[in-house]
Every structure is written in structure tokens, then in C-alpha cells.
Amino acid sequence: MYFILVLIEVYIATVGFAVLINVSPRALNLSGLVGTAGYVSYLGYQALISDNYVAENLVGAFTIGIVGMLAARYKKMPVIVFNIPALVPLVPGGQAYQVMKYIALRQPHVAFSYVMQVVMIAGALAMGFLLAELFIQAGDVVHRWFSTWRATSYRRK
């Protein structure tokens, strides 16, 4: 029950950000769903495997990359329309703000731990997207091989 509540919240937050950056109404619902899928895998990794924030964000971004690419192909829209709103529950914006707050409040040691978090999370998200892209490309190559193989074997028969 609590889990479902969090997912509804993530959906609404994603759609809210999508409205702010002017995503077309046709893509609003799907971008919300992509964001929810990313957060499901994030929470799932946290609950089932380990509570490591770098790995969690990597898995979340990987899911967003793959589901976003599928949504983009389904709607024939650029993939950025689905990825950027979906990223909002994961991005280290809150931590980036904490860094500057603690620097201004003269507590640099607290700020530094937040700097490390920002860098690690941003890196994990970017790597997750890169891996998703590689995965999709590999899938396309395999699909092409398979279809040519099937076509030639059909002709032989």
C-alpha cells in the first residue's frame, strides 16, 4: 500500500515537471509511466539487493533509458521527451542545493560529503543511460541477424 502511494506520487511529480518543460500532451501520460518504471526499479534494487545509492541510481537510469527508448519508438518522438521528466525523482538537485547551502553556512565538511554524492549520482545516471543505449543497440543488431537468418532459411526451404 505504501509502495503504491509512493508510485502515484512519483507519477504526479514526473507529469508536473513534464508540464513545466512543455512536453506535448500526447506524451504526458507515457513520460509519467516511464518515470514510475524507473523509480520502481530504483526502489526494488534498494529493497531486494542492497542499499547503495550509486547502484540504485544506475539501475534506475538504465530502466528509464530502456523504457524511454521503447516509448519513443512507440510514439515516434525524440527519446529526450520521455527521459528528462522521468529523471526528476532521481537527479541530485536537492544535494546540489545542500552543497551550496552548507558552504554559505560555513560548514565545508558537510558540504564536501554532498559534493561526493552529487558527482557519484550524476555519474551513475549518465552511465545508466549509456548502458541502456548500448543494450538497445545490441538488441537491434541481434534482431537484424535473427530476421536475416530467418529470411534466408525460409528461402532455402
Add this chain to the structure above:
Amino acid sequence: MNEPTLSIKEKNLLVQTCLLAGKILIENGSELNRVSDTIKRIAANAGVPNLRAYVTITGIMISIDDDDTVAKIAEIDQRDFDLRRIEVVNRLSRKFAAHQITLHRFYRMLQKIPYFGRYYQFWQRLLAAALLSGMISVIFTHDYGDFWLTSVVGMLGWLIYQGVRKRVTASFISEFVAATVIGMVAIMAVRLGLGHSADNIIIGAVMPLVPGVQITNAVRDLIYGNLISGPARGIEALICACALGFGVSLALIWLG
């Protein structure tokens, strides 16, 4: 290969089209890998495979590697997020690839893009900002008591951000002012007994303004090997975070 060779005039038009498409993509928050990809694809579809593009986040240079060389530069001053424009450029580029529109028509339609409006009314965006701040604060802190207050403060912050941005040309001032107001209102509201934790309210309320996506895009550009644009985008995001953080700290120092 019996590609029709283009006249100098058509080559000029092609370079201008590529420049305009790249400029619109960068101004509206696309990552640079996609921009150079789009430019190369437009050129290849027009029958000019030897087009050279040097794309950075503050300017684009394009030339055709030819005897009658044409080279052009576009500068990019402001960056924002407006995915409608990216979508339109993408759709036009696909139509051009499918030979549904000519190069002339492509260029004319690209010129119209900066005048495109928003899909959503102002109150809808205001509501979206309020929901975004409230929901993010609930997701991060699991505290349902502050939801309404965070929504209202976030909406106020976004309103002030938009208002200042429209009137003041200097960048980062709008973030600073909005963050100061958010901090002051949150602290006063907690003092009056309307909310529990000023820190949670502030984190939720600055969420529509924080440059989280820009930081992630910066790292993506870096990973793809854009060693000039990645750090530049990172610095931009850092200054934006600075403005927000200093604004809130100002409120914290004043009202303690």
C-alpha cells in the same frame, strides 16, 4: 552514386538550415551528441556527406569541405528547456529524410519555431510547479504534514522566478531572488506553527528550480567526449545551484 550536385546557393541554404536546427536544439536543452547527429543526418539526406560541424554549447560552426567553401557560425546565448521545439525539429528532420518536404520549406518552417507558444496555460504550469514541489518533498521525506505548505511555497517560488526572469536580463538573479523568498516564507511559516520542518519545505519548494537535469546532461556530454561543452554545462549548473543555495542561506542567516 549519381547524387545531384548542389549549387553554391543551395549549399549555403543547407548550412543555414543545419545551423538553425542545431541552434534550436541546443537552446532547448538537447544533449550535444544528438545535435551533431541531427546536423550530419540532415546533410547526408541533402546529398552532402562532407559537411563539417563543430558544435559547442555556446556556438556552432559549420562548413562544407569543398572547393567553393561556405562556412557559417551561430552563437547561442540562452539555454532553457522547451521540449516542444526539440520535438518539432525532430519531426521536420524526419520528414526531410523521407523527402516529404524540400530544403527551402524545411528552412522556412525552422524559422517559425522560435514563435511557438506553450502547450499549457499559465495556471496549469503554476499548478504543475505546486504539485511537483509537494510530491517531491513527500517522496524524499515521507512527511505528509507539510504537503500543502510545500506546494504553496513552491508555487510562490516558481511564480517569482518567472516574474523576475521576464523583467531582468541578467541570468541567475531570478533563481537567487526566488530562493531567498522561498527560504523566508518557509521559515516564517514554521515559526507561525503552520509547518514542522523548514528544511523539508525548502528542499521541496526549490525543486522546480534546481539544475539536476543539467548536471546529469553535463556528465552525459563528458562521457560522449564533448570535453568543452560538458564542463561548461557543469559550471552553468553549479552557478545556478550557487544562486539557489546562497539565496536560501541568506534567508537562514537573516531569520535564523
